[in-house]
Amino acid sequence: MTRIGFIGLGIMGGPMAANLVAAGYEVTGYNRSQPKIDKLIAEGGKGARTVAEAVRDADVVVTVLPDSPDVEQVVLGSDGVLANIASGALLVDFSTIRPDTTRAVDEAAAEKGVRTLDAPVSGGEQGAIDAALSIMVGGTAEAFEAGRPVLDSVGKTIVHVGPAGAGQTVKAANQLVVAGNIGLVAEAMSFLEAQGVDTEAGLRVLGGGLAGSKVLDAKGPKMADREFKPGFRLELHHKDMGIVQAAAREVGVATPLGAVATQLVAAAVAQGDGSLDHSGLFRQIARLSGRE
Template identity: 65%
Template sequence: MSSGIRLGFVGLGIMGSPMAANLVKAGHEVTGYDVSAERVAQLASIGGKGAAGVAEAVAGADVVITMLPDSPQVEQVAPDVVEHGGPGLLYLDMSTIRPETSRWAARLAAGRGIRALDAPVSGGERGAIDRTLSIMVGGAAEDVEAARPVLEALGSTIVHVGPSGAGQTVKAANQLVVGGIYGLVAEAIVLLEASGVDPVAGLDVLAGGLAGSRILDLKRHTMIAREFAPGFRIDLHHKDMGIAVAAAREAGVALPLTGQVAQLVAAARAQGHGSLDHSALLKVIERLNA
């Protein structure tokens, strides 16, 4: 594939909108659809095309990307993609969903001569804007290579991790690690503050040592300031932790720390923080110590 690929993009939310925008900037012809007419209009205002529905977004496309909240939405949209896409279409589902849903979508697509990949991402809204997403791809190797020109307009780390569904399993592993780190950073802040130590200085030291992480680099200052504008909402991380716990059960392995993190994320949601950034796990740790 060369530049100027005809792309259908379904799902223009916090992640999808900047991803679609970067595809437009890369010179591709992007037709997008979202349940929000405002988001569709926003895409059109930067050089993309708006669609009135999934069928219109898919029609005539070489590649279709879906970026949807959860498995039920993918289960609803995938049949429309398959029905309205032509043979040879490359279908990239970049949502974070259950691995078995990705395998189902791949089988559905294959029945119509459509190549399907699961390609969930990590990096949050900032990574989507900056084109620095990490993309974990499941599917056939030759299809991954065919998709690479599109993926390279979206992320800086693109790894083929295995067959259909493998991308989602790796994403589940990613989310359990991210959730665990947020929880530990939150505990570090509570410990430092309760001990009368400046948390800014403390986390600056941590960020430069073995405890350093992308999360500390990007989020330590906003966490200390209790600024939780969503780059990735607690509601979505709650969904993802459910996927991780279910994947562990299916694989027959015990992940005790994952279970605890899943409960902390569930507590954040139960306490009314679902619309906040997942760094708001700090609120749960603070409440435990109130």
């Protein structure tokens, strides 16, 4: 049985760890809050008191963390993953972070004989629960093949997109598209409501035409119902749009629509909506017209 050390049991990590347990892996999880560890234990996994304890005997180490500084601390810290992981093990980072941080982790891991995959995911909480995530994977072909069984246990669309850091670059592009799409769906919803149109009927017909998208299907009803329980928090999308803008600037790429979406997301977070699902961007769009 492959032993997996799993770091980060939050909205995404918790269901992913549970799916790995269900797939037959021996999963030892660590999280800063004990209730998340207790939940994994109830689902058949094991708990660890420290990062070191979680990864010391693992064949594969998985991290699902909020941001680049978290990955740097947990992976590169003095008593972190690389200080305790066995040579020859595989490190799979499902976090969404800066591509340059991923490359730094890969270089440090290589010095210890550890293979890495940057494997950011898309699909939100429900995708994590259903093991139906889209996973964009960076790393060597050999590491990708070694990690494929683990990836298959948590995802549905799994694509090797290039060397270390490439997964994070594709995820940045994903977040750019999603933010812009959410913003336009929010504008359309605000427009339909102002015109007195039945929004349920409007969403249904829009979804059947060229305007249809997964974002429209998943987020439009949330906007109509004003139900913004977080599947993916606005504050995290705010962080991701910062990654997009910085990475685009590095290579001299203009993202004019992305810049507008970035500012709208930032404004929503600044006005206290950061803990809402990113469909909560609707509130910011509606406020611009005095409708929320």
